[in-house]
Amino acid sequence: MVQGVGFRPFVYRLAHEHNLRGWVRNTSGNVEIEVEGDEETFENFLADLEAKAPPMAHIERIEATFYPLKGYTEFKICQSLSREGKYQLVSPDIATCEDCKREIFYPTDRRFGYPFTNCTNCGPRFTIIEDIPYDRPNTTMRKFQMCPECQQEYDDPLNRRFHAQPNACPKCGPSLEPVDGNGSPIDCNDAIKTASGLLKAGKILAIRGLGGFHLACDATNEKAINLVRTRKRRLFKPLAVMVGTLEDIEKHCLVSPEERRLLQSPQCPIVLLRWKHNSSNISPAVAPNLNYLGVMLPYTPLHHLLLRETGIPLVMTSGNLSEEPIAKDNGEAVIRLRGIADYFLFHNRDIFARYDDSVYMVEGMPQAIRRARGYAPYPVFLPFKSKQILACGAELKNTFCLTKDEHAFLSQHIGDMENEETLEHFENTIELYKKLFRIEPEIVAYDMHPEYLSTKYALNSGSEQGLSLIPIQHHHAHIVSCLVENKVEEPVIGVAFDGTGYGTDGTIWGGEFLLADWRSFQRVGHLEYVPLLGGVAAIKKPYRMALSYLYTLLGEDFLLEGLPLSKVNPAELELIKQQLKRRINSPLTSSAGRLFDAISALVGVREEIDYEAQAAIEMEMLAANEVEEPELKAYPFSIVEHQGVRVVKLGELFSTVVQDVKNQVPIPIISLKFHNTVAEIITRMCKLIAKETGINQVALSGGVFQNRLLLKLATSALDREGFSVLTHHLVPCNDGGISLGQAVIAHFASISQEA
Numbered sequence: 001m002v003q004g005v006g007f008r009p010f011v012y013r014l015a016h017e018h019n020l021r022g023w024v025r026n027t028s029g030n031v032e033i034e035v036e037g038d039e040e041t042f043e044n045f046l047a048d049l050e051a052k053a054p055p056m057a058h059i060e061r062i063e064a065t066f067y068p069l070k071g072y073t074e075f076k077i078c079q080s081l082s083r084e085g086k087y088q089l090v091s092p093d094i095a096t097c098e099d100c101k102r103e104i105f106y107p108t109d110r111r112f113g114y115p116f117t118n119c120t121n122c123g124p125r126f127t128i129i130e131d132i133p134y135d136r137p138n139t140t141m142r143k144f145q146m147c148p149e150c151q152q153e154y155d156d157p158l159n160r161r162f163h164a165q166p167n168a169c170p171k172c173g174p175s176l177e178p179v180d181g182n183g184s185p186i187d188c189n190d191a192i193k194t195a196s197g198l199l200k201a202g203k204i205l206a207i208r209g210l211g212g213f214h215l216a217c218d219a220t221n222e223k224a225i226n227l228v229r230t231r232k233r234r235l236f237k238p239l240a241v242m243v244g245t246l247e248d249i250e251k252h253c254l255v256s257p258e259e260r261r262l263l264q265s266p267q268c269p270i271v272l273l274r275w276k277h278n279s280s281n282i283s284p285a286v287a288p289n290l291n292y293l294g295v296m297l298p299y300t301p302l303h304h305l306l307l308r309e310t311g312i313p314l315v316m317t318s319g320n321l322s323e324e325p326i327a328k329d330n331g332e333a334v335i336r337l338r339g340i341a342d343y344f345l346f347h348n349r350d351i352f353a354r355y356d357d358s359v360y361m362v363e364g365m366p367q368a369i370r371r372a373r374g375y376a377p378y379p380v381f382l383p384f385k386s387k388q389i390l391a392c393g394a395e396l397k398n399t400f401c402l403t404k405d406e407h408a409f410l411s412q413h414i415g416d417m418e419n420e421e422t423l424e425h426f427e428n429t430i431e432l433y434k435k436l437f438r439i440e441p442e443i444v445a446y447d448m449h450p451e452y453l454s455t456k457y458a459l460n461s462g463s464e465q466g467l468s469l470i471p472i473q474h475h476h477a478h479i480v481s482c483l484v485e486n487k488v489e490e491p492v493i494g495v496a497f498d499g500t501g502y503g504t505d506g507t508i509w510g511g512e513f514l515l516a517d518w519r520s521f522q523r524v525g526h527l528e529y530v531p532l533l534g535g536v537a538a539i540k541k542p543y544r545m546a547l548s549y550l551y552t553l554l555g556e557d558f559l560l561e562g563l564p565l566s567k568v569n570p571a572e573l574e575l576i577k578q579q580l581k582r583r584i585n586s587p588l589t590s591s592a593g594r595l596f597d598a599i600s601a602l603v604g605v606r607e608e609i610d611y612e613a614q615a616a617i618e619m620e621m622l623a624a625n626e627v628e629e630p631e632l633k634a635y636p637f638s639i640v641e642h643q644g645v646r647v648v649k650l651g652e653l654f655s656t657v658v659q660d661v662k663n664q665v666p667i668p669i670i671s672l673k674f675h676n677t678v679a680e681i682i683t684r685m686c687k688l689i690a691k692e693t694g695i696n697q698v699a700l701s702g703g704v705f706q707n708r709l710l711l712k713l714a715t716s717a718l719d720r721e722g723f724s725v726l727t728h729h730l731v732p733c734n735d736g737g738i739s740l741g742q743a744v745i746a747h748f749a750s751i752s753q754e755a
């Protein structure tokens, strides 16, 4: 990755330092350098090229050849060159660097207070690029003609803004425009002051940023937050907060050294931090019932200026309605966010690619929860040369993956593929990646679930173009995504725990034990099946899951007296019993996510949910609250074997939890014991499978492993038993990582088909 990261000026300076003559140029495939000088100097130059490269540069390979002398008299930077079919990596957007930050706050600097300040070390990249090579005419900055001063910086190889494609200043560059809720301009001298005043007055602003609009409001103002929630139709889902400085973050949250590093990295993601409820004045309404707060530092000059001017932490949540993609254009935002935002803060630097904020958590090591800004489209490197494949991902938290050579271009977070807008975003982004990286897929990989929009897209577009179509089992893809990022090729015991994934037998899997590698898998165990009452409806209503478990495992005469579930109205209860008896719209499921839901509803933590996994998350929060050093007690369960497949029977677990609830054992204790039980299920199953197969490497994948308590308990238990445990870091363990696994499995499936 040598474009948009200040690589050519670096080469220019290096050549001058070493007194070499010649030239450097970008092509669509690489950077080319020709130098003349004596051999020893040349060797030193080569060594420095690799050792001293700019921080955001990534050199895959240097190839050197000798040519006859041409007698160059100077070293210069030549015009970029486009080469047919060649491509190179594109830099993600980079958070504002310290130098630029200093300038915007330095009163006599010509960029004082300028919200679009950037340089070769920071600023927009991927969100403004339309094609490679990365030069201004190929970006949305082409409409701004640089003023003489900016042009001079741009042309001066010794300047920090030499060939900084988005280079701009207040005289010649993009500008802000505050407008009212209908998009009509409002009269003001200073957009930042006006916007800050509105935020401090409790208004909701839609602010156009790097990759789209944020909805912003005062994070200490409960009324404003609740207004965002009602208008956005998101009553509970945690909202991210932007805080001005690291010192301020530490007033609200505990920050470990690793978390500090992530927060301040050039990627500047949202990091889920332990929230100090007692000393933080951020309203609990920002993340109801949670112990963690999603926090980020300002990452554009606009954000720095706003945070400094308001002096308060700001809610910064994606500018969208529920699960639609983030709005990016001014006109689009007014249409889609009308009635949600009181005011808009527009700017006129167009966004070519939608780009959400990335989210990380640190549990031992950093782990991506959502991979977007700052990370995509930087590829995951494959330990082999891949065919050109499009893998379409799953449904929720969709990403796709395009592969070529040893690059797996995992897209930025696309969103939940549940509406036309997201599908369109998905299609457009696929086209952008195909163009940027010159990829013409010959194979399309997709999830086996027939109803996923990504599956339908794969089947339609793939057959239209005559590509070979390869369906991939959901949990196999989870495990392989974990294997690939860990570069492990040999078979492992894959533990895939998630909400929903279509099984090869047509049931809904989700508590799976697989023997798996890049090529194939065998299902060697799973959680006991229960009916998913009313199909997808059961996901939104965990109490239905609880009833399904109770009636299926403990008998249809099971009595709800003394349980929070006895609140369910008798008519609905009768309906549920009928549904269970006749198995109407009730596919079987072995989902671990649903098991967590059921226990959460059974103990009375949450009966209905507003966002994915809410019931499980709130239960985890209670357990984690209660005990720092969990004692390892578990509920009983048993394992039976049927035709080589082990099934975890959960009847005793449920009857014991029921007893505990009736005996009024505190919920945090039940919750902790339940988490221990799931860790114990994982360990016991892995031991049985290991004994049979001799495999002692375990890969943990699936959205359930975003549960920190479970992850910690499971990895340490497996560790104690001598297993080596693989977990996710680069790509999410949730369905956002699936497409990477799909692509790799499809590659090997296609090779074996040929053989």
Ligand SMILES: [Zn+2]
Binding pocket: 096, 097, 098, 099, 100, 101, 118, 119, 120, 121, 122, 123
């Ligand atoms: Zn900078």
Ligand SMILES: [Zn+2]
Binding pocket: 146, 147, 148, 149, 150, 151, 168, 169, 170, 171, 172, 173
């Ligand atoms: Zn200028």
Ligand SMILES: [Zn+2]
Binding pocket: 474, 478, 498, 499, 500, 501, 702, 703, 734, 735
């Ligand atoms: Zn999944």
